[in-house]
Amino acid sequence: MSDPGTVRPGGRTARTRAQVFGATLAELASSGYDQFSVDAVARRAGVHKTTVYRRWRTKDQLVVEAMEETAQKWxxxxxxxxxxxxxxxxxxxxxxxxxxxxxxxxxxxxxxxxxxxxxxxxxxxxxxxxxxxxxxxxxxxxxxxxxxxxxxxxxxxxxxxxxxxxxxxxxxxxxxxxxxxxxxxxxxxxxxxxxxxxxx
CATH class of the missing domain: 1.10.357.10 (Tetracycline Repressor, domain 2)
Structure with missing residues (x-):
């Protein structure tokens, strides 16, 4: 059994993270940084905004992690x-x-x-x-x-x-x-x- 908060490959936490990061890049691409918001990312990802804010306190943190994860994959x-x-x-x-x-x-x-x-x-x-x-x-x-x-x-x-x-x-x-x-x-x-x- 995984510890609370850990990311299990293929688990719900991993899927949510992937959804949020995908939504982050999509929102940046469509709205630009000035109009970018964590609330908009949550809506696009289909998750509650508190789920996003719980892990990523600021939009800067979210953008950096999304970009770094994407770069590591590609x-x-x-x-x-x-x-x-x-x-x-x-x-x-x-x-x-x-x-x-x-x-x-x-x-x-x-x-x-x-x-x-x-x-x-x-x-x-x-x-x-x-x-x-x-x-x-x-x-x-x-x-x-x-x-x-x-x-x-x-x-x-x-x-x-x-x-x-x-x-x-x-x-x-x-x-x-x-x-x-x-x-x-x-x-x-x-x-x-x-x-x-x-x-x-």
Whole structure:
């Protein structure tokens, strides 16, 4: 028997969490951050608002956890034993997230909101800091295998891998393809091997 409050795979708590996170992304995508509310999320998820407030005290907390959970599901940290394959898999995962029904719209809503709200800007910084720290292991392994120069800045490599994909979502509104993701990965890899991202 599970302890009270624990999440059992396939249990009611897990289903409610999934419903709420799905509703969170949908609400962000349709209403933007300024008009986003926990009450609206509860209505969209088909749960009572006290159920949401009991676990997530603020909308900021709810948004951060929903985004982090989505990123973890869609963007695994690959470990194929080859940096080229790892970066290509990572870029394709980022592309899949941005091309998903709510991925691109959610990012656009938060980036737009961050221009006027320090709270939203903090959410974005926290989200990216968490993601960068997790994918940094790819670079660490590559350095240990001799595939990259020692001192390669993992944050800079990952930013340059993701930047072309986010540029298409946020600036040019061009469609994202796997070929585009592969080119972004190849360009970031070439720059890293050339020492462009050396911390020193």
């Amino acid at each position: 963007i695994d940290v690959p470990d194929t034993g080859d940096l080229d394959h790892d970066l290509r898999a990572l870029a394709r995962a980022v592309r899949a997230l941005l091309a998903s029904p709510y991925g691109g719209a959610t990012i656009r809503a938060l980036v737009s909101g961050a221009q006027a709200s320090p709270e939203v800007a903090q959410i974005l910084r926290r989200f990216w800091t968490t993601r960068m720290s997790r994918v940094g292991a790819i670079v660490e392994r590559a350095v240990s295998r001799g595939e990259l120069p020692a001192g390669t800045d993992s944050d800079e490599l990952m930013k340059h891998l993701a930047a072309p994909l986010f540029h298409r979502v946020l600036v040019t509104a061009e469609p994202l393809s796997e070929a585009m993701a592969d080119r972004a990965a190849a360009a970031a890899l070439a720059a890293a091997r050339a020492g462009v991202f050396d911390k020193s």
